Amino acid sequence: xxxxxxxxxxxxxxxVGVDLxxxxxxxxxxxxxxxxxxxxxxxxxxDIAQSxxxxxxxxxxxxxxFREDEVGLTDYNQGVDMAEFAAVSQRLAxxxxxxxxxxxxxxxxxxxxxxxxxxxxxxxxxxxxxxxCALGFSGHGFKLSPMVGVTMAELIIQGAxxxxxxxxxxxxxxxxxxLLSSRYRYRVLA
Numbered sequence: 001x002x003x004x005x006x007x008x009x010x011x012x013x014x015x016v017g018v019d020l021x022x023x024x025x026x027x028x029x030x031x032x033x034x035x036x037x038x039x040x041x042x043x044x045x046x047d048i049a050q051s052x053x054x055x056x057x058x059x060x061x062x063x064x065x066f067r068e069d070e071v072g073l074t075d076y077n078q079g080v081d082m083a084e085f086a087a088v089s090q091r092l093a094x095x096x097x098x099x100x101x102x103x104x105x106x107x108x109x110x111x112x113x114x115x116x117x118x119x120x121x122x123x124x125x126x127x128x129x130x131x132x133c134a135l136g137f138s139g140h141g142f143k144l145s146p147m148v149g150v151t152m153a154e155l156i157i158q159g160a161x162x163x164x165x166x167x168x169x170x171x172x173x174x175x176x177x178x179l180l181s182s183r184y185r186y187r188v189l190a
Contacts, residue, residue, distance in 0.1 A: 006135065009136075021174050025070055025071065025139075026071040028080050029109070050095070066085075119136065120169055122169045125171065
Protein backbone atom coordinates (compact mmCIF):
# COMPACT_ATOMS: atom_id res chain seq x y z
CA UNK A 1 0.00 0.00 0.00
CA UNK A 2 1.19 3.51 -0.84
CA UNK A 3 0.18 6.49 1.27
CA UNK A 4 -0.15 9.43 -1.12
CA UNK A 5 -2.84 11.49 0.59
CA UNK A 6 -1.21 14.90 0.18
CA UNK A 7 -1.84 17.20 3.16
CA UNK A 8 -3.78 14.40 4.91
CA UNK A 9 -0.84 11.95 4.76
CA UNK A 10 0.40 12.85 8.23
CA UNK A 11 -3.03 12.10 9.68
CA UNK A 12 -3.23 8.79 7.77
CA UNK A 13 0.21 7.64 8.95
CA UNK A 14 -0.50 8.69 12.54
CA UNK A 15 -3.22 6.02 12.57
CA VAL A 16 -0.48 3.37 12.33
CA GLY A 17 1.82 5.11 14.83
CA VAL A 18 4.11 6.87 12.36
CA ASP A 19 5.01 10.50 13.06
CA LEU A 20 5.82 12.34 9.88
CA UNK A 21 7.42 15.78 9.45
CA UNK A 22 4.72 17.03 7.09
CA UNK A 23 2.68 20.24 7.21
CA UNK A 24 -0.30 21.51 5.21
CA UNK A 25 0.39 24.76 3.40
CA UNK A 26 -2.14 27.15 1.89
CA UNK A 27 -1.34 28.39 -1.62
CA UNK A 28 -3.32 31.26 -3.15
CA UNK A 29 -4.30 31.44 -6.81
CA UNK A 30 -5.83 34.47 -8.53
CA UNK A 31 -7.29 34.80 -11.99
CA UNK A 32 -6.62 38.10 -13.77
CA UNK A 33 -8.31 39.32 -16.93
CA UNK A 34 -5.40 40.10 -19.21
CA UNK A 35 -5.41 43.18 -21.50
CA UNK A 36 -5.27 40.94 -24.60
CA UNK A 37 -4.78 43.87 -26.97
CA UNK A 38 -1.45 44.51 -25.21
CA UNK A 39 -0.57 41.01 -23.93
CA UNK A 40 -2.07 38.52 -26.35
CA UNK A 41 0.19 35.69 -25.14
CA UNK A 42 2.87 35.14 -22.55
CA UNK A 43 4.90 32.21 -21.24
CA UNK A 44 4.52 30.34 -17.99
CA UNK A 45 6.90 31.97 -15.51
CA UNK A 46 8.26 30.97 -12.12
CA ASP A 47 9.48 34.33 -10.88
CA ILE A 48 12.00 33.18 -8.31
CA ALA A 49 13.25 36.69 -7.56
CA GLN A 50 9.77 37.93 -6.64
CA SER A 51 8.35 34.69 -5.13
CA UNK A 52 5.37 34.03 -7.35
CA UNK A 53 4.44 32.28 -10.58
CA UNK A 54 2.04 32.99 -13.40
CA UNK A 55 0.79 31.35 -16.55
CA UNK A 56 -1.74 31.98 -19.28
CA UNK A 57 -5.17 30.51 -18.68
CA UNK A 58 -7.29 30.34 -21.80
CA UNK A 59 -7.31 33.16 -24.33
CA UNK A 60 -7.88 36.09 -21.97
CA UNK A 61 -6.72 35.22 -18.46
CA UNK A 62 -3.51 34.98 -16.48
CA UNK A 63 -3.36 32.74 -13.43
CA UNK A 64 -1.08 33.84 -10.59
CA UNK A 65 0.11 31.55 -7.80
CA PHE A 66 1.48 33.13 -4.64
CA ARG A 67 1.99 33.09 -0.90
CA GLU A 68 2.43 29.87 1.06
CA ASP A 69 1.42 29.77 4.72
CA GLU A 70 1.23 26.82 7.09
CA VAL A 71 -2.41 26.27 8.10
CA GLY A 72 -4.79 23.72 9.57
CA LEU A 73 -6.39 21.11 7.33
CA THR A 74 -9.94 22.34 7.80
CA ASP A 75 -9.77 25.87 9.15
CA TYR A 76 -8.02 27.83 6.42
CA ASN A 77 -9.31 30.68 4.25
CA GLN A 78 -10.21 29.17 0.88
CA GLY A 79 -10.40 32.60 -0.76
CA VAL A 80 -7.76 35.12 -1.78
CA ASP A 81 -6.33 37.76 0.56
CA MET A 82 -6.89 40.93 -1.43
CA ALA A 83 -3.97 42.79 0.19
CA GLU A 84 -1.66 39.94 -0.91
CA PHE A 85 -3.24 40.00 -4.36
CA ALA A 86 -2.57 43.75 -4.65
CA ALA A 87 1.09 43.19 -3.76
CA VAL A 88 1.55 40.31 -6.21
CA SER A 89 -0.22 42.33 -8.94
CA GLN A 90 2.44 45.01 -8.57
CA ARG A 91 5.16 42.37 -8.88
CA LEU A 92 3.46 41.00 -12.00
CA ALA A 93 3.35 44.49 -13.51
CA UNK A 94 7.11 44.82 -12.89
CA UNK A 95 7.61 41.75 -15.09
CA UNK A 96 4.99 42.69 -17.69
CA UNK A 97 4.07 46.39 -17.41
CA UNK A 98 0.92 46.01 -19.54
CA UNK A 99 -0.51 43.67 -16.88
CA UNK A 100 -1.07 46.76 -14.69
CA UNK A 101 -4.21 47.13 -16.81
CA UNK A 102 -5.43 43.64 -15.89
CA UNK A 103 -8.06 43.13 -13.21
CA UNK A 104 -9.04 40.54 -10.64
CA UNK A 105 -11.61 38.02 -11.83
CA UNK A 106 -11.62 35.59 -8.91
CA UNK A 107 -9.45 33.19 -7.02
CA UNK A 108 -9.14 30.49 -4.43
CA UNK A 109 -6.72 28.88 -2.03
CA UNK A 110 -5.87 25.22 -1.76
CA UNK A 111 -3.58 23.00 0.24
CA UNK A 112 -0.42 21.13 -0.49
CA UNK A 113 1.92 19.23 1.78
CA UNK A 114 5.50 20.17 2.61
CA UNK A 115 8.34 18.46 4.41
CA UNK A 116 10.93 20.46 6.38
CA UNK A 117 13.11 20.72 3.26
CA UNK A 118 10.20 21.08 0.81
CA UNK A 119 11.22 17.92 -1.07
CA UNK A 120 9.08 14.77 -1.29
CA UNK A 121 9.47 11.51 0.56
CA UNK A 122 9.54 8.47 -1.74
CA UNK A 123 10.29 5.43 0.41
CA UNK A 124 9.18 2.51 2.51
CA UNK A 125 7.55 3.51 5.77
CA UNK A 126 9.97 2.39 8.51
CA UNK A 127 8.78 -0.46 10.69
CA UNK A 128 5.69 -1.40 8.65
CA UNK A 129 6.19 -4.13 6.07
CA UNK A 130 4.50 -3.41 2.74
CA UNK A 131 3.70 0.24 3.47
CA UNK A 132 5.23 2.93 1.27
CA CYS A 133 4.80 6.69 0.94
CA ALA A 134 4.91 9.20 -1.87
CA LEU A 135 4.17 12.57 -0.29
CA GLY A 136 5.42 16.04 0.60
CA PHE A 137 5.54 17.34 -2.98
CA SER A 138 5.16 21.04 -2.10
CA GLY A 139 2.66 21.58 -4.88
CA HIS A 140 4.66 19.71 -7.53
CA GLY A 141 3.14 16.23 -7.22
CA PHE A 142 0.98 16.40 -10.33
CA LYS A 143 3.91 17.54 -12.48
CA LEU A 144 6.17 14.81 -11.12
CA SER A 145 3.55 12.05 -10.99
CA PRO A 146 4.56 10.06 -14.10
CA MET A 147 8.10 9.46 -12.85
CA VAL A 148 6.97 9.08 -9.25
CA GLY A 149 4.69 6.27 -10.41
CA VAL A 150 7.56 4.56 -12.24
CA THR A 151 10.03 4.85 -9.35
CA MET A 152 7.52 3.78 -6.70
CA ALA A 153 6.56 0.74 -8.80
CA GLU A 154 10.25 -0.15 -9.11
CA LEU A 155 10.76 0.29 -5.36
CA ILE A 156 7.78 -1.91 -4.53
CA ILE A 157 8.36 -4.63 -7.13
CA GLN A 158 12.16 -4.71 -7.40
CA GLY A 159 13.11 -3.42 -3.96
CA ALA A 160 14.85 -0.33 -5.40
CA UNK A 161 14.17 2.39 -7.93
CA UNK A 162 16.35 1.91 -11.00
CA UNK A 163 15.15 4.61 -13.41
CA UNK A 164 16.04 7.49 -11.09
CA UNK A 165 18.01 7.52 -7.85
CA UNK A 166 15.45 8.36 -5.17
CA UNK A 167 17.81 7.64 -2.27
CA UNK A 168 18.08 11.37 -1.35
CA UNK A 169 14.28 11.35 -0.86
CA UNK A 170 14.29 8.65 1.83
CA UNK A 171 12.10 8.86 4.89
CA UNK A 172 15.03 8.83 7.33
CA UNK A 173 16.80 11.91 5.97
CA UNK A 174 15.12 14.11 8.59
CA UNK A 175 16.35 12.00 11.51
CA UNK A 176 19.84 11.89 9.94
CA UNK A 177 19.89 15.66 9.41
CA UNK A 178 20.37 15.13 5.66
CA LEU A 179 17.84 17.68 4.49
CA LEU A 180 18.00 18.74 0.87
CA SER A 181 18.64 22.38 0.07
CA SER A 182 18.54 24.81 -2.81
CA ARG A 183 20.31 27.97 -3.82
CA TYR A 184 16.93 29.59 -4.45
CA ARG A 185 14.22 31.05 -2.23
CA TYR A 186 11.83 28.61 -3.91
CA ARG A 187 13.19 25.72 -1.92
CA VAL A 188 11.98 23.01 -4.30
CA LEU A 189 14.49 23.83 -7.04
CA ALA A 190 17.39 21.78 -5.70
